[in-house]
Amino acid sequence: MSNSFVRTAILAPEPPPLGEKGAVAWLRRNLLATPKDIVLTTLALVFLAWALFHAIDWLFVQAVWSGPDRTFCATTVQGGIQPDGWSGACWAFINAKFDQIIYGGYPPDERWRPTLVGILFVLLLVPMLIPSAPRKGLNAILLFGALPIISIVLLYGGFGLEIVETPRWGGLMVTLVLSFVGIAVSFPLGIVLALGRRSHMPVIRTICVIFIEVVRGVPLITVLFMASVMLPLFLPAGWTVDKLLRAIVGVSIFASAYMAEVIRGGLQAIPKGQFEGADSLGLGYWQKMRLIILPQAIKLVIPGIVNTCIGMFKDTSLVSIISMYDLLGIVRFLFTDPNWASAVTPLTGLIFAGFAFWLFCFGMSRYSAFIERHLDTGYKR
Structure with missing residues (x-):
């Protein structure tokens, strides 16, 4: 019996049919699978083309640039x-109005000061965000320790610089100040609150729970209103607190409560074996949290942390209710x-x-x- 029909080498796999992969297959499977899908896809494309044409025409073609x-x-x-x-x-x-949108009512002759602060902020932030950049510790000290002090001196004045009161600040500068300080304060405070809520000490756990639930139970606009309008009523006669500082405190407290719940979710997601393994090594509570638990928990909840930061950045526009002109507030004010x-x-x-x-x-x-x-x-x- 002849064995000539038996193949001695395995054939190379053939590519799948063109209709089973690629852009054509995706379109056929997701947008053109049925007659109803074809009709809906066609109508959607026609509407998008019409809307895009008119948007481009209004935004760029018919626009007045100067x-x-x-x-x-x-x-x-x-x-x-x-x-x-x-x-x-x-x-x-x-x-x-571009300069006013960026700086608000900051004196034109002194706008080099917030510009310098912005340049320093970018120069320190960019290396901090690059994982491979060296000397992260020194960078963090300069960004979160030295830069705030330098910024206060440059923006507010003193030491030979003209004093610029915070009511004259505005625009994008106020939005960035509120959001950066709010994020920098709410993140560590949120970690402390999350650890406190999981604490085995009843007093600490109760205080953290009450703080988180009360702050999360009221809107940010109420917190800002309390910080700006009600707080001065409880201060002694002649005492006052800067309005921008009150807004920063209100935003930071509000964001820290949400940040605490995000961090707590990450802590609950850590397997029990990680805690037991850290205990078996003889690590103390803070060593265990700093070296073993928190790095894993924070990595798990990065989307939630960033989501909270994005929400806080957008919520800074609410400071307009306390007569502070952030980016959106100054734009609306300029309409007048x-x-x-x-x-x-x-x-x-x-x-x-x-x-x-x-x-x-x-x-x-x-x-x-x-x-x-x-x-x-x-x-x-």
Whole structure:
């Protein structure tokens, strides 16, 4: 019997059919699987194309990019130069008010001071965010220890510099000050509260539980209102607390309660064997938490921590209720300028403010994803 029909070598695997993988297969499987899917996909694409076309046309093509006042964005009926109706986005308004949007009412001749603080902040923050950068300890001391002192001297004044009261601060500068200080304070305070809530000492556990539940049970706007309006009523006559400091304390306390619950979730996710293993090594409570438990817990809840930071960054816009002009507040305040009163000015300003908030929040989100990938070592061999 002949064995010529028996193959002596294994054939290489053939690629799957083109209709089973790639972009065409994904479209067919997810968007064009049934007649109903085809109709809905077509309608959605038509709507998106129509909306995108008009958005680009209004934001960029028909937009006014420069001009000294509202007449460049208004119709001839309203005293402007647009013959057929209102213009597109009035970016001339953003261009004219850009310095105020960034610095608020900070004196123009002294704006080099917040600019210098921003440069120092970036120079210290970037190496801190790069995992491979050396001397993290020194960097942390400079960022969280030296920079706040230097910033207070530069922004507020003294030591030969002109005094600039905090009510004159505003714009993006106030938003960044509130969010950075709030994050820097709420993270360690949240860790302490989370550990206290899991403590075996009833007094400490009760205090932490009451603090967390009370703060989480009221909106941030109430905390800011209490810090700004009600707190001075309980102070002795003649005593006062800076309004910006009150806002920073209110935001930090509010964020720390949420941060504590995020950290507590990470602590509960750590297997009991990790605690027992640390105890078997003879480590004390703080050594066990610092070296074994907290590094693992924080790594598990990075998305929750970043989510809390993003929420706090956006919630800083609520300080406008206590007459502080953050980024959104100063943009809305600038709408009252009669030289720029037009139908397109408010929408342009709000779009700019929204894009600025989105830019910072998206950056935090992407960095969070990068750190998650960098620390994802649980299943690597």
